[in-house]
Amino acid sequence: MGESTVAMGIDNDAGAAPNAPPQQLMERLKDYGQEHVFALWDELSPQERHLLLNDIQSLDLSRIDRIIRCSLRSHGLSVAAIEPVPESCVSSVEERTMEERERWWKMGLKAISEGKLAVLLLSGGQGTRLGSSDPKGCFNIGLPSGKSLFQLQAERILCVQRLATHAMNEGSAGSVAINWYIMTSPFTDDATRKFFESHKYFGLEADQVTFFQQGTIPCISKDGRYIMDTPYKVAKAPDGNGGVYSALKSSRLLEDMASRGIKYVDCYGVDNALVRVADPTFLGYFIDKGVAAAAKVVRKVLREEEFAPVKNANGSNYDTPDSARLLVLRLHARWVVAAGGFLTHSVPLYSTGVEVSPRCSYAGENLESICRGRTFHAPCEITF
Known part of the structure; x- marks a missing residue:
């Protein structure tokens, strides 16, 4: 049999750029x-x-x-009147009985144990205002543990998984996995993936963490014309948190969620150091009401239990890493005292506190065995 030869030539005209735009x-x-x-x-x-x-x-x-x-068209238009949400559509945790809150907590844990909840993180932004080009979730706000925002949230997911497993299986060998969908942007995707890989997904299984990118749209001038980044490239920016809907669709993640039996999605932003990821109480309330969507908000006062925003660099007047760190330390100090622990401190207590690892407690529960009768010197991390 003769040797077969394939000759490949190069056509200098093939694929050549046209002399004029099409x-x-x-x-x-x-x-x-x-x-x-x-x-x-x-x-x-x-x-x-x-x-x-x-x-x-x-x-x-x-x-x-x-x-x-x-x-x-929206420029110069008067803002539409905002009407209060009907009282029948609003509930306040503070105004509910302990029995109701406990019931919602158990309903939420049951749904989580059945694999019906996914967590969706909006994390397309860089820490530019924090003085960092890294994804904002990589930021370390200066807690005693040195944990990043990503790690704090991952460990809260681990804690909820453990709580759901214990509540439904009463200590059996079965386990619960909450799928975590993380929306990145073209500017943060690679760095986010590498950060998770280098930290071994913070104890989560790699296959329960799914990354997907939000889209981009052209930057425009005040008269609506595309801004050019270079003479041959349109300047683009991520399409914002609202881009999550088209991104989920184009990534076919809605089908992925359906195939996993997921019925509920808890969506949140990355820049809250106290965010209650996969909150069983809120999930149970949502299920109890039988609605298609619900939003959880915290008052602008007395919000220190669930809201510690990280938006501006230290030195700004508000929402800085320092202010978020203090909110975490003060809240956790109250948890420790409520659980029978004692604190010593070398600086005024209002400027320090303790950090309770999310692996120990989600919202201050189950700390008595760790804290009762023990003294902790602030600042420190309390863990198993």
Whole structure:
């Protein structure tokens, strides 16, 4: 049998960039007032022309145009009157009896033990305002443990899994896994994945953590025209937390959730050091009401049990890593005292406290065996 040879030649004209922008694409851009993206076409190299064409063709021009027009129309319009939510649709934990709260807690744990809850984290932002280019969830707010926001949240998921397992199986060998869906952006995706991998997913199983990217949209000028990052690339930015819906759809994660038997999704933002991830009480309340969606809010006063925002760099007037750290330490100090523990401190207690590992307690429960009769010197971390 003779040797078979495949000859491959290179056609210098194949795939060559056109001398002028494609007419059909130019007409579409004119329809949307964006033909200026080709303003420097004649100065571009063939490779740069290819890059520009690919960039423009990747855009959903009609959808972006609708967004721009809606945004421009809203300028100068009076804000619609905001009406209070009907009282029948609102419940306050403080106004509920302990029996009701306990019932919701158990309902939530039951649904979690049955694998019906997923947690959805909105984490597309960088810590730019915190002085960091890393994903915001990687930020260490200065707790005694040195844990990042990602680790604090992961360990709360681990704690809820343990609580659900214990409540439903009464200590049997069965285990509960809460699937964690983490929305990143093109600017944070790689760093977020590597951070989780390097920390071994903070004790979670790798297959219960799913990363997916939110989309991007072109940056626009005040008159609605695309801003160019380079002569051959449109400047883009993540499409915000609202982009989660299209991102879930395009990533086919709704089908993934359905295949896992997930019925409820707890969605939250990354920059709250006290966020109660997978809150069984709130989940139980939601199930009890039989509604399609619910939102949990905290008052702007007396919010220190669940809200410690990390938004601005230290030195700002509010919502800094330092202020969030103090909120965590003070709350956990109250937990320890309530559980029969004692604190000593070298600085005023209002400026310090203790950190209770989320692996020990989710919301101050089950601390008596660890704290009763013991003295802790603040600041410190209390763990198993």
